[in-house]
Amino acid sequence: MPELPDLVYIVERLRPALLGRRIVDASVGNPTVLRILVPGDFRELLAGDTFRTLERRGPFLRFSLDRHDLVMHLMLAGRVRVVPAGEKPLAARRFALDLEDGTRFEYGDEKNMGKVYLCEPGRFEAIPGFLTQGxxxxxxxxxxxxxxxxxxxxxxxxxxxxxxxxxxxxxxxxxxxxxxxxxxxxxxxxxxxxxxxxxxxxxxxxxxxxxxxxxxxxxxxxxxxxxxxxxxxxxxxxxxxxxxxxxxxxxxxxxxxxxxxxxxxxxxxxxxxxxxxx
Ligand SMILES: [Zn+2]
Missing domain, CATH: 1.10.8.50 (Helicase, Ruva Protein; domain 3)
Structure with missing residues:
Protein backbone atom coordinates (compact mmCIF):
# COMPACT_ATOMS: atom_id res chain seq x y z
CA MET A 1 0.00 0.00 0.00
CA PRO A 2 2.57 2.64 0.83
CA GLU A 3 4.34 3.31 -2.46
CA LEU A 4 7.37 5.39 -3.26
CA PRO A 5 5.69 8.83 -2.94
CA ASP A 6 4.09 7.75 0.35
CA LEU A 7 7.44 6.58 1.67
CA VAL A 8 9.16 9.82 0.66
CA TYR A 9 6.52 11.65 2.71
CA ILE A 10 6.84 9.27 5.67
CA VAL A 11 10.64 9.75 5.73
CA GLU A 12 10.28 13.53 5.67
CA ARG A 13 7.73 13.53 8.46
CA LEU A 14 9.45 10.95 10.66
CA ARG A 15 12.98 12.33 10.51
CA PRO A 16 12.39 15.39 12.71
CA ALA A 17 10.26 13.29 15.06
CA LEU A 18 12.79 10.50 15.54
CA LEU A 19 16.38 11.47 14.82
CA GLY A 20 18.49 12.11 17.88
CA ARG A 21 15.79 10.63 20.12
CA ARG A 22 16.51 7.78 22.50
CA ILE A 23 14.20 4.80 22.92
CA VAL A 24 13.31 4.32 26.58
CA ASP A 25 10.98 1.33 26.23
CA ALA A 26 9.55 -1.03 23.66
CA SER A 27 6.44 -3.18 23.65
CA VAL A 28 5.28 -5.90 21.29
CA GLY A 29 1.67 -6.85 20.66
CA ASN A 30 1.64 -9.42 17.87
CA PRO A 31 5.22 -10.36 16.87
CA THR A 32 4.30 -11.82 13.44
CA VAL A 33 5.93 -8.95 11.54
CA LEU A 34 9.19 -9.03 13.53
CA ARG A 35 12.37 -10.63 12.21
CA ILE A 36 15.02 -10.28 14.90
CA LEU A 37 18.34 -11.13 13.30
CA VAL A 38 20.50 -10.64 16.40
CA PRO A 39 20.41 -12.66 19.62
CA GLY A 40 18.26 -11.15 22.31
CA ASP A 41 14.87 -9.77 23.20
CA PHE A 42 13.31 -7.01 21.06
CA ARG A 43 12.67 -4.76 24.04
CA GLU A 44 16.09 -5.19 25.62
CA LEU A 45 17.85 -4.78 22.27
CA LEU A 46 16.15 -1.46 21.56
CA ALA A 47 15.81 0.21 24.97
CA GLY A 48 18.56 2.81 25.35
CA ASP A 49 19.33 2.97 21.62
CA THR A 50 19.02 6.27 19.72
CA PHE A 51 17.70 6.94 16.20
CA ARG A 52 20.50 8.41 14.08
CA THR A 53 19.43 8.32 10.43
CA LEU A 54 16.39 7.38 8.38
CA GLU A 55 16.70 6.56 4.69
CA ARG A 56 14.45 4.99 2.07
CA ARG A 57 15.85 2.23 -0.09
CA GLY A 58 13.25 1.29 -2.71
CA PRO A 59 10.29 0.00 -0.71
CA PHE A 60 12.30 -0.29 2.52
CA LEU A 61 12.69 2.17 5.36
CA ARG A 62 16.06 1.92 7.06
CA PHE A 63 16.34 3.38 10.55
CA SER A 64 19.93 3.43 11.84
CA LEU A 65 20.35 3.40 15.59
CA ASP A 66 23.57 3.43 17.59
CA ARG A 67 23.71 -0.33 18.05
CA HIS A 68 21.31 -1.70 15.43
CA ASP A 69 19.56 -1.10 12.16
CA LEU A 70 15.79 -1.37 12.00
CA VAL A 71 14.60 -2.11 8.46
CA MET A 72 10.93 -2.08 7.52
CA HIS A 73 9.03 -3.24 4.47
CA LEU A 74 5.45 -2.11 4.99
CA MET A 75 4.03 -4.32 2.22
CA LEU A 76 0.25 -3.97 1.76
CA ALA A 77 -0.98 -2.67 5.07
CA GLY A 78 1.94 -1.62 7.27
CA ARG A 79 1.60 1.86 8.78
CA VAL A 80 3.87 3.94 10.97
CA ARG A 81 3.47 7.11 12.98
CA VAL A 82 4.92 9.07 15.89
CA VAL A 83 2.40 10.49 18.36
CA PRO A 84 2.28 11.61 22.01
CA ALA A 85 2.43 8.50 24.21
CA GLY A 86 -1.05 9.17 25.62
CA GLU A 87 -2.84 8.81 22.26
CA LYS A 88 -5.20 5.93 21.56
CA PRO A 89 -3.09 3.08 20.10
CA LEU A 90 -2.88 2.75 16.32
CA ALA A 91 -5.29 0.10 14.97
CA ALA A 92 -3.69 -3.35 14.65
CA ARG A 93 -0.63 -2.10 16.48
CA ARG A 94 2.13 -4.67 16.37
CA PHE A 95 4.78 -2.86 18.36
CA ALA A 96 5.53 0.53 19.88
CA LEU A 97 8.73 2.31 20.87
CA ASP A 98 8.54 4.91 23.63
CA LEU A 99 10.91 7.81 23.14
CA GLU A 100 12.58 9.96 25.76
CA ASP A 101 10.59 13.06 24.78
CA GLY A 102 7.25 11.48 25.67
CA THR A 103 6.31 10.47 22.14
CA ARG A 104 5.73 6.99 20.79
CA PHE A 105 6.66 5.38 17.48
CA GLU A 106 3.97 2.89 16.46
CA TYR A 107 3.76 0.22 13.79
CA GLY A 108 0.32 -1.09 12.77
CA ASP A 109 -0.51 -3.80 10.24
CA GLU A 110 -3.98 -5.33 9.73
CA LYS A 111 -2.68 -7.98 7.36
CA ASN A 112 0.56 -8.85 9.18
CA MET A 113 2.27 -8.98 5.80
CA GLY A 114 4.85 -6.30 6.56
CA LYS A 115 8.33 -7.21 7.76
CA VAL A 116 10.38 -5.44 10.40
CA TYR A 117 13.99 -6.55 10.67
CA LEU A 118 16.30 -5.78 13.55
CA CYS A 119 19.90 -6.44 12.58
CA GLU A 120 23.48 -5.43 13.29
CA PRO A 121 24.40 -2.13 11.61
CA GLY A 122 24.89 -2.65 7.89
CA ARG A 123 24.24 -6.41 7.98
CA PHE A 124 21.49 -6.64 5.40
CA GLU A 125 22.35 -10.01 3.82
CA ALA A 126 19.45 -11.78 5.51
CA ILE A 127 16.86 -9.22 4.36
CA PRO A 128 15.22 -10.50 1.15
CA GLY A 129 15.27 -7.92 -1.63
CA PHE A 130 17.21 -5.28 0.26
CA LEU A 131 20.59 -5.62 -1.43
CA THR A 132 19.18 -6.47 -4.86
CA GLN A 133 17.28 -3.22 -5.40
CA GLY A 134 17.86 -1.63 -8.79
ZN1 LIG B 1 -7.97 7.59 -22.59
Missing part, protein backbone atom coordinates in the same frame (compact mmCIF):
# COMPACT_ATOMS: atom_id res chain seq x y z
CA UNK A 135 18.40 2.04 -9.58
CA UNK A 136 16.59 4.50 -7.29
CA UNK A 137 13.94 6.15 -9.46
CA UNK A 138 14.10 9.43 -7.57
CA UNK A 139 17.90 9.64 -7.52
CA UNK A 140 20.44 11.24 -9.86
CA UNK A 141 21.61 7.84 -11.17
CA UNK A 142 18.31 7.25 -12.92
CA UNK A 143 18.87 9.15 -16.15
CA UNK A 144 17.53 8.57 -19.65
CA UNK A 145 20.63 6.65 -20.71
CA UNK A 146 20.40 4.23 -17.78
CA UNK A 147 16.73 3.61 -18.54
CA UNK A 148 17.42 2.91 -22.22
CA UNK A 149 20.17 0.48 -21.24
CA UNK A 150 17.82 -1.36 -18.86
CA UNK A 151 14.97 -1.64 -21.34
CA UNK A 152 17.14 -2.38 -24.39
CA UNK A 153 17.21 -6.18 -23.98
CA UNK A 154 13.91 -6.40 -22.16
CA UNK A 155 11.26 -8.70 -23.64
CA UNK A 156 8.74 -8.81 -20.82
CA UNK A 157 5.48 -6.88 -20.66
CA UNK A 158 5.88 -3.18 -19.86
CA UNK A 159 4.13 -3.44 -16.51
CA UNK A 160 6.16 -6.48 -15.44
CA UNK A 161 9.41 -4.72 -16.32
CA UNK A 162 8.29 -1.54 -14.56
CA UNK A 163 7.61 -3.44 -11.34
CA UNK A 164 10.89 -5.39 -11.35
CA UNK A 165 12.61 -3.89 -8.33
CA UNK A 166 15.95 -5.39 -9.25
CA UNK A 167 15.87 -3.06 -12.27
CA UNK A 168 13.77 -0.07 -11.21
CA UNK A 169 13.51 0.69 -7.48
CA UNK A 170 10.64 0.76 -6.80
CA UNK A 171 7.18 1.09 -8.34
CA UNK A 172 4.04 -0.48 -6.82
CA UNK A 173 0.70 -1.31 -8.42
CA UNK A 174 -0.92 2.10 -8.19
CA UNK A 175 1.91 4.15 -9.66
CA UNK A 176 2.67 1.47 -12.27
CA UNK A 177 -0.81 2.04 -13.68
CA UNK A 178 -0.45 5.82 -13.54
CA UNK A 179 2.98 5.76 -15.21
CA UNK A 180 1.82 3.54 -18.10
CA UNK A 181 -1.29 5.68 -18.57
CA UNK A 182 0.83 8.82 -18.70
CA UNK A 183 3.23 7.18 -21.18
CA UNK A 184 0.26 5.89 -23.26
CA UNK A 185 1.68 2.35 -23.09
CA UNK A 186 -0.56 -0.71 -22.74
CA UNK A 187 0.35 -2.66 -19.56
CA UNK A 188 0.85 -5.88 -21.53
CA UNK A 189 2.84 -4.35 -24.38
CA UNK A 190 6.13 -6.26 -24.71
CA UNK A 191 9.03 -3.86 -24.11
CA UNK A 192 10.68 -5.20 -27.27
CA UNK A 193 7.77 -3.83 -29.33
CA UNK A 194 8.03 -0.29 -27.99
CA UNK A 195 9.36 2.34 -30.38
CA UNK A 196 12.27 4.58 -29.36
CA UNK A 197 9.73 7.35 -28.94
CA UNK A 198 7.59 5.19 -26.64
CA UNK A 199 10.62 4.21 -24.57
CA UNK A 200 11.45 7.88 -24.19
CA UNK A 201 7.88 8.59 -23.11
CA UNK A 202 8.14 5.68 -20.65
CA UNK A 203 11.19 7.23 -18.97
CA UNK A 204 9.63 10.68 -18.87
CA UNK A 205 6.43 9.27 -17.36
CA UNK A 206 8.31 7.49 -14.56
CA UNK A 207 10.06 10.73 -13.60
CA UNK A 208 7.02 12.95 -13.95
CA UNK A 209 4.41 10.69 -12.37
CA UNK A 210 6.56 9.96 -9.32
CA UNK A 211 7.36 13.68 -8.89
CA UNK A 212 3.63 14.41 -9.24
CA UNK A 213 2.77 11.72 -6.68
CA UNK A 214 5.34 13.06 -4.23
CA UNK A 215 3.95 16.56 -4.53
CA UNK A 216 0.31 15.40 -4.26
CA UNK A 217 1.03 13.40 -1.11
CA UNK A 218 2.97 16.30 0.43
CA UNK A 219 0.18 18.72 -0.43
CA UNK A 220 -2.49 16.46 1.10
CA UNK A 221 -0.49 16.67 4.35
CA UNK A 222 -2.26 13.67 5.90
CA UNK A 223 -1.00 11.80 8.99
CA UNK A 224 1.76 9.35 8.01
CA UNK A 225 -0.48 6.33 8.66
CA UNK A 226 -3.09 7.37 6.06
CA UNK A 227 -2.81 6.63 2.38
CA UNK A 228 -3.36 9.32 -0.23
CA UNK A 229 -4.88 8.07 -3.50
CA UNK A 230 -7.44 10.72 -4.47
CA UNK A 231 -5.20 12.05 -7.25
CA UNK A 232 -5.11 8.73 -9.14
CA UNK A 233 -6.38 9.04 -12.72
CA UNK A 234 -6.82 5.35 -13.68
CA UNK A 235 -5.95 3.26 -10.61
CA UNK A 236 -9.13 1.72 -9.16
CA UNK A 237 -11.20 3.74 -11.64
CA UNK A 238 -12.56 0.87 -13.78
CA UNK A 239 -15.87 1.90 -15.35
CA UNK A 240 -15.12 5.63 -15.12
CA UNK A 241 -14.35 7.75 -18.18
CA UNK A 242 -10.69 8.36 -19.01
CA UNK A 243 -9.81 11.94 -17.99
CA UNK A 244 -7.98 12.38 -21.31
CA UNK A 245 -10.19 10.75 -23.99
CA UNK A 246 -13.40 9.70 -22.22
CA UNK A 247 -13.06 5.97 -23.03
CA UNK A 248 -14.16 3.69 -20.18
CA UNK A 249 -11.22 2.63 -17.99
CA UNK A 250 -10.74 -1.13 -17.82
CA UNK A 251 -9.20 -3.56 -15.39
CA UNK A 252 -7.05 -6.50 -16.52
CA UNK A 253 -4.82 -9.03 -14.82
CA UNK A 254 -1.10 -8.82 -15.50
CA UNK A 255 0.80 -11.72 -13.92
CA UNK A 256 -1.78 -11.99 -11.18
CA UNK A 257 -1.94 -8.28 -10.37
CA UNK A 258 -4.87 -6.02 -11.15
CA UNK A 259 -3.97 -3.41 -13.71
CA UNK A 260 -6.10 -0.41 -14.69
CA UNK A 261 -5.74 1.26 -18.07
CA UNK A 262 -7.52 3.22 -20.78
CA UNK A 263 -8.08 1.17 -23.97
CA UNK A 264 -8.31 4.44 -25.92
CA UNK A 265 -5.01 5.95 -24.78
CA UNK A 266 -3.08 2.70 -24.29
CA UNK A 267 -3.32 0.58 -27.43
CA UNK A 268 -2.22 -3.07 -27.31
CA UNK A 269 0.78 -4.24 -29.32
CA UNK A 270 -0.26 -7.82 -29.99
CA UNK A 271 -3.38 -9.67 -31.10
CA UNK A 272 -3.79 -11.76 -27.95
CA UNK A 273 -5.92 -9.10 -26.29
CA UNK A 274 -9.66 -8.85 -26.04
CA UNK A 275 -10.89 -6.50 -28.73
CA UNK A 276 -12.89 -4.01 -26.68
CA UNK A 277 -14.42 -2.50 -29.81
CA UNK A 278 -16.47 -5.63 -30.52
Missing amino acids: VDLTGPDFDREVFHRLIAKERRQARVFLMDQTKLSAVGNAYADEILFSARIHPKAPCSRLSPHEKDAFYTAIREVLAWGISEVAEAGKPTEEKVRDHMRVRNRAGSPCPVCGTTIRKAGVLGFDSFFCPGCQKPKTEQFIDWSR
Whole structure:
Protein backbone atom coordinates (compact mmCIF):
# COMPACT_ATOMS: atom_id res chain seq x y z
CA MET A 1 0.00 0.00 0.00
CA PRO A 2 2.57 2.64 0.83
CA GLU A 3 4.34 3.31 -2.46
CA LEU A 4 7.37 5.39 -3.26
CA PRO A 5 5.69 8.83 -2.94
CA ASP A 6 4.09 7.75 0.35
CA LEU A 7 7.44 6.58 1.67
CA VAL A 8 9.16 9.82 0.66
CA TYR A 9 6.52 11.65 2.71
CA ILE A 10 6.84 9.27 5.67
CA VAL A 11 10.64 9.75 5.73
CA GLU A 12 10.28 13.53 5.67
CA ARG A 13 7.73 13.53 8.46
CA LEU A 14 9.45 10.95 10.66
CA ARG A 15 12.98 12.33 10.51
CA PRO A 16 12.39 15.39 12.71
CA ALA A 17 10.26 13.29 15.06
CA LEU A 18 12.79 10.50 15.54
CA LEU A 19 16.38 11.47 14.82
CA GLY A 20 18.49 12.11 17.88
CA ARG A 21 15.79 10.63 20.12
CA ARG A 22 16.51 7.78 22.50
CA ILE A 23 14.20 4.80 22.92
CA VAL A 24 13.31 4.32 26.58
CA ASP A 25 10.98 1.33 26.23
CA ALA A 26 9.55 -1.03 23.66
CA SER A 27 6.44 -3.18 23.65
CA VAL A 28 5.28 -5.90 21.29
CA GLY A 29 1.67 -6.85 20.66
CA ASN A 30 1.64 -9.42 17.87
CA PRO A 31 5.22 -10.36 16.87
CA THR A 32 4.30 -11.82 13.44
CA VAL A 33 5.93 -8.95 11.54
CA LEU A 34 9.19 -9.03 13.53
CA ARG A 35 12.37 -10.63 12.21
CA ILE A 36 15.02 -10.28 14.90
CA LEU A 37 18.34 -11.13 13.30
CA VAL A 38 20.50 -10.64 16.40
CA PRO A 39 20.41 -12.66 19.62
CA GLY A 40 18.26 -11.15 22.31
CA ASP A 41 14.87 -9.77 23.20
CA PHE A 42 13.31 -7.01 21.06
CA ARG A 43 12.67 -4.76 24.04
CA GLU A 44 16.09 -5.19 25.62
CA LEU A 45 17.85 -4.78 22.27
CA LEU A 46 16.15 -1.46 21.56
CA ALA A 47 15.81 0.21 24.97
CA GLY A 48 18.56 2.81 25.35
CA ASP A 49 19.33 2.97 21.62
CA THR A 50 19.02 6.27 19.72
CA PHE A 51 17.70 6.94 16.20
CA ARG A 52 20.50 8.41 14.08
CA THR A 53 19.43 8.32 10.43
CA LEU A 54 16.39 7.38 8.38
CA GLU A 55 16.70 6.56 4.69
CA ARG A 56 14.45 4.99 2.07
CA ARG A 57 15.85 2.23 -0.09
CA GLY A 58 13.25 1.29 -2.71
CA PRO A 59 10.29 0.00 -0.71
CA PHE A 60 12.30 -0.29 2.52
CA LEU A 61 12.69 2.17 5.36
CA ARG A 62 16.06 1.92 7.06
CA PHE A 63 16.34 3.38 10.55
CA SER A 64 19.93 3.43 11.84
CA LEU A 65 20.35 3.40 15.59
CA ASP A 66 23.57 3.43 17.59
CA ARG A 67 23.71 -0.33 18.05
CA HIS A 68 21.31 -1.70 15.43
CA ASP A 69 19.56 -1.10 12.16
CA LEU A 70 15.79 -1.37 12.00
CA VAL A 71 14.60 -2.11 8.46
CA MET A 72 10.93 -2.08 7.52
CA HIS A 73 9.03 -3.24 4.47
CA LEU A 74 5.45 -2.11 4.99
CA MET A 75 4.03 -4.32 2.22
CA LEU A 76 0.25 -3.97 1.76
CA ALA A 77 -0.98 -2.67 5.07
CA GLY A 78 1.94 -1.62 7.27
CA ARG A 79 1.60 1.86 8.78
CA VAL A 80 3.87 3.94 10.97
CA ARG A 81 3.47 7.11 12.98
CA VAL A 82 4.92 9.07 15.89
CA VAL A 83 2.40 10.49 18.36
CA PRO A 84 2.28 11.61 22.01
CA ALA A 85 2.43 8.50 24.21
CA GLY A 86 -1.05 9.17 25.62
CA GLU A 87 -2.84 8.81 22.26
CA LYS A 88 -5.20 5.93 21.56
CA PRO A 89 -3.09 3.08 20.10
CA LEU A 90 -2.88 2.75 16.32
CA ALA A 91 -5.29 0.10 14.97
CA ALA A 92 -3.69 -3.35 14.65
CA ARG A 93 -0.63 -2.10 16.48
CA ARG A 94 2.13 -4.67 16.37
CA PHE A 95 4.78 -2.86 18.36
CA ALA A 96 5.53 0.53 19.88
CA LEU A 97 8.73 2.31 20.87
CA ASP A 98 8.54 4.91 23.63
CA LEU A 99 10.91 7.81 23.14
CA GLU A 100 12.58 9.96 25.76
CA ASP A 101 10.59 13.06 24.78
CA GLY A 102 7.25 11.48 25.67
CA THR A 103 6.31 10.47 22.14
CA ARG A 104 5.73 6.99 20.79
CA PHE A 105 6.66 5.38 17.48
CA GLU A 106 3.97 2.89 16.46
CA TYR A 107 3.76 0.22 13.79
CA GLY A 108 0.32 -1.09 12.77
CA ASP A 109 -0.51 -3.80 10.24
CA GLU A 110 -3.98 -5.33 9.73
CA LYS A 111 -2.68 -7.98 7.36
CA ASN A 112 0.56 -8.85 9.18
CA MET A 113 2.27 -8.98 5.80
CA GLY A 114 4.85 -6.30 6.56
CA LYS A 115 8.33 -7.21 7.76
CA VAL A 116 10.38 -5.44 10.40
CA TYR A 117 13.99 -6.55 10.67
CA LEU A 118 16.30 -5.78 13.55
CA CYS A 119 19.90 -6.44 12.58
CA GLU A 120 23.48 -5.43 13.29
CA PRO A 121 24.40 -2.13 11.61
CA GLY A 122 24.89 -2.65 7.89
CA ARG A 123 24.24 -6.41 7.98
CA PHE A 124 21.49 -6.64 5.40
CA GLU A 125 22.35 -10.01 3.82
CA ALA A 126 19.45 -11.78 5.51
CA ILE A 127 16.86 -9.22 4.36
CA PRO A 128 15.22 -10.50 1.15
CA GLY A 129 15.27 -7.92 -1.63
CA PHE A 130 17.21 -5.28 0.26
CA LEU A 131 20.59 -5.62 -1.43
CA THR A 132 19.18 -6.47 -4.86
CA GLN A 133 17.28 -3.22 -5.40
CA GLY A 134 17.86 -1.63 -8.79
CA VAL A 135 18.40 2.04 -9.58
CA ASP A 136 16.59 4.50 -7.29
CA LEU A 137 13.94 6.15 -9.46
CA THR A 138 14.10 9.43 -7.57
CA GLY A 139 17.90 9.64 -7.52
CA PRO A 140 20.44 11.24 -9.86
CA ASP A 141 21.61 7.84 -11.17
CA PHE A 142 18.31 7.25 -12.92
CA ASP A 143 18.87 9.15 -16.15
CA ARG A 144 17.53 8.57 -19.65
CA GLU A 145 20.63 6.65 -20.71
CA VAL A 146 20.40 4.23 -17.78
CA PHE A 147 16.73 3.61 -18.54
CA HIS A 148 17.42 2.91 -22.22
CA ARG A 149 20.17 0.48 -21.24
CA LEU A 150 17.82 -1.36 -18.86
CA ILE A 151 14.97 -1.64 -21.34
CA ALA A 152 17.14 -2.38 -24.39
CA LYS A 153 17.21 -6.18 -23.98
CA GLU A 154 13.91 -6.40 -22.16
CA ARG A 155 11.26 -8.70 -23.64
CA ARG A 156 8.74 -8.81 -20.82
CA GLN A 157 5.48 -6.88 -20.66
CA ALA A 158 5.88 -3.18 -19.86
CA ARG A 159 4.13 -3.44 -16.51
CA VAL A 160 6.16 -6.48 -15.44
CA PHE A 161 9.41 -4.72 -16.32
CA LEU A 162 8.29 -1.54 -14.56
CA MET A 163 7.61 -3.44 -11.34
CA ASP A 164 10.89 -5.39 -11.35
CA GLN A 165 12.61 -3.89 -8.33
CA THR A 166 15.95 -5.39 -9.25
CA LYS A 167 15.87 -3.06 -12.27
CA LEU A 168 13.77 -0.07 -11.21
CA SER A 169 13.51 0.69 -7.48
CA ALA A 170 10.64 0.76 -6.80
CA VAL A 171 7.18 1.09 -8.34
CA GLY A 172 4.04 -0.48 -6.82
CA ASN A 173 0.70 -1.31 -8.42
CA ALA A 174 -0.92 2.10 -8.19
CA TYR A 175 1.91 4.15 -9.66
CA ALA A 176 2.67 1.47 -12.27
CA ASP A 177 -0.81 2.04 -13.68
CA GLU A 178 -0.45 5.82 -13.54
CA ILE A 179 2.98 5.76 -15.21
CA LEU A 180 1.82 3.54 -18.10
CA PHE A 181 -1.29 5.68 -18.57
CA SER A 182 0.83 8.82 -18.70
CA ALA A 183 3.23 7.18 -21.18
CA ARG A 184 0.26 5.89 -23.26
CA ILE A 185 1.68 2.35 -23.09
CA HIS A 186 -0.56 -0.71 -22.74
CA PRO A 187 0.35 -2.66 -19.56
CA LYS A 188 0.85 -5.88 -21.53
CA ALA A 189 2.84 -4.35 -24.38
CA PRO A 190 6.13 -6.26 -24.71
CA CYS A 191 9.03 -3.86 -24.11
CA SER A 192 10.68 -5.20 -27.27
CA ARG A 193 7.77 -3.83 -29.33
CA LEU A 194 8.03 -0.29 -27.99
CA SER A 195 9.36 2.34 -30.38
CA PRO A 196 12.27 4.58 -29.36
CA HIS A 197 9.73 7.35 -28.94
CA GLU A 198 7.59 5.19 -26.64
CA LYS A 199 10.62 4.21 -24.57
CA ASP A 200 11.45 7.88 -24.19
CA ALA A 201 7.88 8.59 -23.11
CA PHE A 202 8.14 5.68 -20.65
CA TYR A 203 11.19 7.23 -18.97
CA THR A 204 9.63 10.68 -18.87
CA ALA A 205 6.43 9.27 -17.36
CA ILE A 206 8.31 7.49 -14.56
CA ARG A 207 10.06 10.73 -13.60
CA GLU A 208 7.02 12.95 -13.95
CA VAL A 209 4.41 10.69 -12.37
CA LEU A 210 6.56 9.96 -9.32
CA ALA A 211 7.36 13.68 -8.89
CA TRP A 212 3.63 14.41 -9.24
CA GLY A 213 2.77 11.72 -6.68
CA ILE A 214 5.34 13.06 -4.23
CA SER A 215 3.95 16.56 -4.53
CA GLU A 216 0.31 15.40 -4.26
CA VAL A 217 1.03 13.40 -1.11
CA ALA A 218 2.97 16.30 0.43
CA GLU A 219 0.18 18.72 -0.43
CA ALA A 220 -2.49 16.46 1.10
CA GLY A 221 -0.49 16.67 4.35
CA LYS A 222 -2.26 13.67 5.90
CA PRO A 223 -1.00 11.80 8.99
CA THR A 224 1.76 9.35 8.01
CA GLU A 225 -0.48 6.33 8.66
CA GLU A 226 -3.09 7.37 6.06
CA LYS A 227 -2.81 6.63 2.38
CA VAL A 228 -3.36 9.32 -0.23
CA ARG A 229 -4.88 8.07 -3.50
CA ASP A 230 -7.44 10.72 -4.47
CA HIS A 231 -5.20 12.05 -7.25
CA MET A 232 -5.11 8.73 -9.14
CA ARG A 233 -6.38 9.04 -12.72
CA VAL A 234 -6.82 5.35 -13.68
CA ARG A 235 -5.95 3.26 -10.61
CA ASN A 236 -9.13 1.72 -9.16
CA ARG A 237 -11.20 3.74 -11.64
CA ALA A 238 -12.56 0.87 -13.78
CA GLY A 239 -15.87 1.90 -15.35
CA SER A 240 -15.12 5.63 -15.12
CA PRO A 241 -14.35 7.75 -18.18
CA CYS A 242 -10.69 8.36 -19.01
CA PRO A 243 -9.81 11.94 -17.99
CA VAL A 244 -7.98 12.38 -21.31
CA CYS A 245 -10.19 10.75 -23.99
CA GLY A 246 -13.40 9.70 -22.22
CA THR A 247 -13.06 5.97 -23.03
CA THR A 248 -14.16 3.69 -20.18
CA ILE A 249 -11.22 2.63 -17.99
CA ARG A 250 -10.74 -1.13 -17.82
CA LYS A 251 -9.20 -3.56 -15.39
CA ALA A 252 -7.05 -6.50 -16.52
CA GLY A 253 -4.82 -9.03 -14.82
CA VAL A 254 -1.10 -8.82 -15.50
CA LEU A 255 0.80 -11.72 -13.92
CA GLY A 256 -1.78 -11.99 -11.18
CA PHE A 257 -1.94 -8.28 -10.37
CA ASP A 258 -4.87 -6.02 -11.15
CA SER A 259 -3.97 -3.41 -13.71
CA PHE A 260 -6.10 -0.41 -14.69
CA PHE A 261 -5.74 1.26 -18.07
CA CYS A 262 -7.52 3.22 -20.78
CA PRO A 263 -8.08 1.17 -23.97
CA GLY A 264 -8.31 4.44 -25.92
CA CYS A 265 -5.01 5.95 -24.78
CA GLN A 266 -3.08 2.70 -24.29
CA LYS A 267 -3.32 0.58 -27.43
CA PRO A 268 -2.22 -3.07 -27.31
CA LYS A 269 0.78 -4.24 -29.32
CA THR A 270 -0.26 -7.82 -29.99
CA GLU A 271 -3.38 -9.67 -31.10
CA GLN A 272 -3.79 -11.76 -27.95
CA PHE A 273 -5.92 -9.10 -26.29
CA ILE A 274 -9.66 -8.85 -26.04
CA ASP A 275 -10.89 -6.50 -28.73
CA TRP A 276 -12.89 -4.01 -26.68
CA SER A 277 -14.42 -2.50 -29.81
CA ARG A 278 -16.47 -5.63 -30.52
ZN1 LIG B 1 -7.97 7.59 -22.59
